[in-house]
Amino acid sequence: MYKAITQSQIFVLDQDEALDFYVNKLGLELHTDQDLGFMRWLTVNVPGDRGRQILLEKPGPPAMNEAMAAQVRDMVTKGAMGGWLCISTDDAHKTYETLKARGVELTDEPTERPYGVDFGIRDPFGNAIRIGQMNTPA
Amino acid sequence: MSRAQEETNRRMLRARDAMDRMYADPLDIPTLARIAHVSEAHFIRTFRATFGETPHRYLQRRRVERAMFLLRETDRSVTDICFEVGFSSLGTFSRTFRDIVKEPATDYRKRNHEMPVPTCFVRSWTRPSSFG
Numbered sequence: 378m379y380k381a382i383t384q385s386q387i388f389v390l391d392q393d394e395a396l397d398f399y400v401n402k403l404g405l406e407l408h409t410d411q412d413l414g415f416m417r418w419l420t421v422n423v424p425g426d427r428g429r430q431i432l433l434e435k436p437g438p439p440a441m442n443e444a445m446a447a448q449v450r451d452m453v454t455k456g457a458m459g460g461w462l463c464i465s466t467d468d469a470h471k472t473y474e475t476l477k478a479r480g481v482e483l484t485d486e487p488t489e490r491p492y493g494v495d496f497g498i499r500d501p502f503g504n505a506i507r508i509g510q511m512n513t514p515a
Numbered sequence: 516m517s518r519a520q521e522e523t524n525r526r527m528l529r530a531r532d533a534m535d536r537m538y539a540d541p542l543d544i545p546t547l548a549r550i551a552h553v554s555e556a557h558f559i560r561t562f563r564a565t566f567g568e569t570p571h572r573y574l575q576r577r578r579v580e581r582a583m584f585l586l587r588e589t590d591r592s593v594t595d596i597c598f599e600v601g602f603s604s605l606g607t608f609s610r611t612f613r614d615i616v617k618e619p620a621t622d623y624r625k626r627n628h629e630m631p632v633p634t635c636f637v638r639s640w641t642r643p644s645s646f647g
Binding site for chain 2: 390450451454455456463464482484485486490492495497499502503505507
């Protein structure tokens with residue numbers, strides 16, 4: 378019946394900063410950056426996996442009023458918004474060192490788990506991202 | 516919600532992440548306040564306003580959650596685990612564990628199982644709550 382998750386979304390506070398972080402630091406690929414007038418449609422994907430986009434959405438009017446947008450920004454910066462990505466890699470240790478050299482905020486180091494080796498980072502806004510070298514390739 | 520408030524949240528989150536990462540170290544308020552780039556008095560007050568509990572309590576819950584993990588998934592002694600997760604006395608550990616988990620560590624250990632989901636969710640959702 379279903380085949381795949383093709384698009385998902387996380388909130389960011391600044392789309393220029395998000396683009397720089399997700400593409401230049403994290404190493405994702407820009408999929409679409411288009412000014413639709415009412416919003417900037419900014420999506421990225423894992424390099425080579427263009428069928429799965431992540432929308433980097435800025436909260437604000439008219440989709441939500443400023444008071445609601447402020448609540449969203451409050452939650453994002455507290456790490457409580459639930460914007461969460463889990464990305465697989467073929468070498469967690471090497472990826473960790475690459476991101477460390479690029480000045481990414483690392484929340485924990487590569488650790489052996491029952492399911493593989495993974496570590497955590499935060500984006501500049503407070504969203505949590507996990508990067509894992511899984512035992513069973515996803 | 517001002518930009519300044521959002522920046523403050525982000526700093527408090529950075530200090531909280533540090534507690535999650537370095538829970539086994541003798542973390543003190545000056546160290547955490549430095550990570551958050553605020554004064555010590557300001558740090559405790561602001562952390563509490565941001566997350567609803569003091570940094571001390573958050574760190575205790577983090578350590579107890581790690582102790583619960585080790586009790587479940589290893590055969591190591593309670594004393595070993597107490598020091599491993601950052602407590603400096605068995606008395607404090609036992610009191611804190613019982614206060615937070617509502618049962619002694621040895622009783623908790625009897626209900627032992629691994630959890631097949633990403634660690635960060637286990638960490639967040641098995642941590643005994645401060646919030647009832």
